[in-house]
Amino acid sequence: MTLLMALDETRNIHRSAEETGMSQPAASKMLKDIEGVFGVPLFDRLPRGIRPTEYGEAVIRHVRMALACLAQAQESVATLQAGLSGKVSVGAIITPCPSLVPQAIIRTKREAPNLNISFEVSTSNELVADLKRGQVDFVLGRIPEQEDQPSLLYEEISREVRCVVARVGHPLMTRSDLNLSDLARFGWILSARGTILHNRIDMMFRTAGLDLPSNTVETTSVLVVMNMLMHTDFLHAVPVDVASFYMRTGEIAMLPINIPCAVENYGIISRRDAIASPGALLLLRHVREVAAEIFELEPSAPTTEPFPRF
Numbered sequence: 001m002t003l004l005m006a007l008d009e010t011r012n013i014h015r016s017a018e019e020t021g022m023s024q025p026a027a028s029k030m031l032k033d034i035e036g037v038f039g040v041p042l043f044d045r046l047p048r049g050i051r052p053t054e055y056g057e058a059v060i061r062h063v064r065m066a067l068a069c070l071a072q073a074q075e076s077v078a079t080l081q082a083g084l085s086g087k088v089s090v091g092a093i094i095t096p097c098p099s100l101v102p103q104a105i106i107r108t109k110r111e112a113p114n115l116n117i118s119f120e121v122s123t124s125n126e127l128v129a130d131l132k133r134g135q136v137d138f139v140l141g142r143i144p145e146q147e148d149q150p151s152l153l154y155e156e157i158s159r160e161v162r163c164v165v166a167r168v169g170h171p172l173m174t175r176s177d178l179n180l181s182d183l184a185r186f187g188w189i190l191s192a193r194g195t196i197l198h199n200r201i202d203m204m205f206r207t208a209g210l211d212l213p214s215n216t217v218e219t220t221s222v223l224v225v226m227n228m229l230m231h232t233d234f235l236h237a238v239p240v241d242v243a244s245f246y247m248r249t250g251e252i253a254m255l256p257i258n259i260p261c262a263v264e265n266y267g268i269i270s271r272r273d274a275i276a277s278p279g280a281l282l283l284l285r286h287v288r289e290v291a292a293e294i295f296e297l298e299p300s301a302p303t304t305e306p307f308p309r310f
Contacts, residue, residue: 003030004042005067008060011049061132068134069275087116088279091127092140094191094220095160095238095266098245100294101140104286115279121220123195124266128152131271137280139269140287142196156267157291160239164255165246167230178257180208187215189225189236196264201237204261226252237261241294 006016017027035042042056052060092101105117120127124141131139132151143154164183172178172186184205191197202212217228228234230251237259238246246252268287270276276284 003027004034004056004060004063007031007043007050008052008056011051013050064134065271065273069273086277086279087118088277088283089118089120089136090138090140090283091120091122091130091136093124093127093142093266094121094222095242096140096158096291097121097222098242100158100241100287100290103290104283107286107290108283112279112282115282117279117283123192123220125195128269131269134271137270137274137276138284140266141269142264142266143269144196151272153270153272154267155270156265157288157295158265158267159295160241160265162237162259162261163240163243164235164237164257164259165229165243165252166233166235166255168251168253170233170235170253170255172255173253176256178255180205180210180259183235183255183257183259184210184213186213187217187232187234188213189217189219189228189234191220192218197237200261204259207260 003016003020003022006019007013010016010019013027013031014024017024020027022030031043038055038059040055041053042059043050043052090101101119105119108115108117120130120136122130124139125144127136127139127141128144130136140157143152166173166186172182175182188201190201198218205212217224217234219225225236226246226249229236229246230249235255240254243252243254247254268284
């Protein structure tokens, strides 16, 4: 397994042999033997280096998952021996960050102060890729439209209503007859190009016969968004829950307009073959509880149980 991982990372048999403490002939023979077991070529031999075939990518993906499961098993044993500790790695889109994520982490740390919680903020596309590589335990996000969904499990936990926010004193703030053409005249803060929300904002304007504003800034940083909103006339579309967080400063407010921007709710995304650690189970329980309180929903059941319910 370590040889296949090294080959995937270095794309070079000689370097992979060095990393795994083997001679190059031995590494080449082992790779040939592995390919003989599967009956298909796992790597294309190129003039300079190697490249995984589609069969190789499939095998390497399963090898990574197997290693991740072994690491989780070791962590679970250590956790049970020493009390709830270990590490939980979570990825989330920006939407649940102002309220849901901090509250869930705070509750989890009260019960397990020695649990190391690693938290990453990014787009659903990047986070799901990390999830499939076994780099995070679960994701709070949306399943990308092009994603191979059978490999993933999804449990919806939110109910979103979108609004547009801007600085207090923005030229549009006192208008009661706003429409999308008014909003299109100003700069916009958007999520990264290719993300679900960016595409929905683009479609919102185009459906109204308008082009997406050319004056845009793409970011997932809450600090950048807040400072841009407070010191410029840029606009930003966010869920009402996130808008409430921004409005705590007293310098940001919601524009008096309901925008036709339907975005899928987000939820818990996990790998179908994942085995959750005790720490991940605890954090998941609090994520579900906080989400039910925020959105006034009954905790929903996943389409197929990714983890045991509490």
